[in-house]
Amino acid sequence: MFSTHLRIHDSNGSLIRYTYEIDKQLEKNFTDLFNSDPNDNEEYWAWKFLTICHKDLPDLLAVKHMSAYLGKFIVNPARRIHRKLSNYQQYTQYQYDIGDVLQIGLLIACDSTQFFPRQFFRNFHQGRPLRNYVYKTMERKIDEMIRQQMGQSRLSKWGLLKYSSRTYLRKALEQEYTEQQLNTYLLAYDCFKEVYAQQRPTSERSLPSPTNQQFQEITNLYNQQTTFGIADIAQIEQWLSICIQALRKYQTIPVISLDAPSGGNEHSSPLSETIIDETSNSQEERLIIQEQTPQLIAILSEFLNQIDQTIDHYLLLRYGLEAKYRAIAPIFAVHYTNISRPCNQAKQKLLSQLAQWSQKELNITPDSEMLAQMNAPLEGCLIHYYQDLIFRSVFQQVWQQLDSQRQYLLYLRYCELKDEAAIAHELQMDPSQVREGLQTGDKQLADAITNWLQKRLSVSSHLLNPLAENIADLVRTLVKNISNSEF
Numbered sequence: 001m002f003s004t005h006l007r008i009h010d011s012n013g014s015l016i017r018y019t020y021e022i023d024k025q026l027e028k029n030f031t032d033l034f035n036s037d038p039n040d041n042e043e044y045w046a047w048k049f050l051t052i053c054h055k056d057l058p059d060l061l062a063v064k065h066m067s068a069y070l071g072k073f074i075v076n077p078a079r080r081i082h083r084k085l086s087n088y089q090q091y092t093q094y095q096y097d098i099g100d101v102l103q104i105g106l107l108i109a110c111d112s113t114q115f116f117p118r119q120f121f122r123n124f125h126q127g128r129p130l131r132n133y134v135y136k137t138m139e140r141k142i143d144e145m146i147r148q149q150m151g152q153s154r155l156s157k158w159g160l161l162k163y164s165s166r167t168y169l170r171k172a173l174e175q176e177y178t179e180q181q182l183n184t185y186l187l188a189y190d191c192f193k194e195v196y197a198q199q200r201p202t203s204e205r206s207l208p209s210p211t212n213q214q215f216q217e218i219t220n221l222y223n224q225q226t227t228f229g230i231a232d233i234a235q236i237e238q239w240l241s242i243c244i245q246a247l248r249k250y251q252t253i254p255v256i257s258l259d260a261p262s263g264g265n266e267h268s269s270p271l272s273e274t275i276i277d278e279t280s281n282s283q284e285e286r287l288i289i290q291e292q293t294p295q296l297i298a299i300l301s302e303f304l305n306q307i308d309q310t311i312d313h314y315l316l317l318r319y320g321l322e323a324k325y326r327a328i329a330p331i332f333a334v335h336y337t338n339i340s341r342p343c344n345q346a347k348q349k350l351l352s353q354l355a356q357w358s359q360k361e362l363n364i365t366p367d368s369e370m371l372a373q374m375n376a377p378l379e380g381c382l383i384h385y386y387q388d389l390i391f392r393s394v395f396q397q398v399w400q401q402l403d404s405q406r407q408y409l410l411y412l413r414y415c416e417l418k419d420e421a422a423i424a425h426e427l428q429m430d431p432s433q434v435r436e437g438l439q440t441g442d443k444q445l446a447d448a449i450t451n452w453l454q455k456r457l458s459v460s461s462h463l464l465n466p467l468a469e470n471i472a473d474l475v476r477t478l479v480k481n482i483s484n485s486e487f
Helices: 024-036 042-053 060-071 075-085 098-109 130-153 157-163 166-173 179-195 212-225 233-251 271-277 290-305 309-320 325-332 337-362 368-401 404-414 420-427 431-457 461-480
Strands: 004-012 015-022
Touching: 004 060, 004 098, 015 024, 024 060, 042 060, 042 130, 060 098, 075 098, 075 130, 098 130, 157 179, 157 233, 166 179, 166 233, 179 212, 179 233, 212 233, 290 337, 290 368, 309 325, 309 337, 309 368, 309 431, 325 337, 325 461, 337 368, 368 431, 368 461, 404 420, 404 431, 404 461, 420 431, 431 461
Parallel strands: none
Antiparallel strands: 004 015
């Protein structure tokens, strides 16, 4: 758990072949630690390493152990993200196969900034299930990185420069420029930001180039502040172009094997051994609207609380159970287009509200293409909203009514991903007992959700039978989200 690294061998679409390989340095260190403190509780060691990582000068091995720990929680979140991506990858430049998404997860797990892993765990509180938090945070961070790539790739060159933070630009420039060059370009950027007033987007949704007068003002401001020598307009424009090129290059995450030699030298150490030693600045400013997320959630909740009840029922099945419109239609005795049409209209109204918020809060006026891009993240929010509704309304209570043995069996099956034989061996139980415990636990949770849906929708229970597999999948998803820390 704390001494292995995920290695991706190959991938194609949604298919992936990977293994976990032992890091001998980490294995030796953990063995020594375990021999002096023989505690086999996973959370105990996670907290022990995390406490060390919170020190001003954390032990590098502790950071590496936490990186290996996070690496064990990449595959399932990556699969979930890839399933969502597969529903809306309309543009060639947005194509991600499962291997690409896993590599993004690996880069998150191997993040070695001074804020890691403190930044990853900054919202975690003891008493909550640690695994639950790691799964959700990993999925959110992968999703944010991909959306960042998508969003920035749609900005014009001047829009990209205007909306990128100074910290993010510094990280982009320091990949290939000296400190003096970096300071020169950053000063030009600072002057650009000060002079370049808010521009009205054109019909092509791109911010126009600064006018000759603005370039002159930028140059004058630069020359007032510089200690590197006087510049002319042509040099300022060239330096700003360098900044834009660096941002374009840096915004795309390179998908390379962490087992490849570093620096292109086949005799050097693999990246999986060296990337953790690099240092970099804070990533806090990377996303333009990340801090606005609570407002987005508030808009979504307010809209859905006021929506027509019938449409709310459609959305509940569409996103809570992730059911197809054709499967939902027979429940209400209508054609599937009578389900999809009002659902799409509701989404369009919600997108319109988000566009108004974006214009007001971010001074960005989305056009139809940008709204289409927002559709997929919005669907992810709808899935979260309705599955959380089911969790709070029925699942949590029924879970608590299960005996501890069934809870633990379900935990091992869906959180630890162990098969029945492995569970039987670990618990010294007969395989038939394990199977019976899993089946009865699954059935009790699924029946409770079915009964709750029947009452909420006011339909006969047999009409929900075609959605039995969707309900079973939801049970597995919710079990992963409720794993108890005592396990």
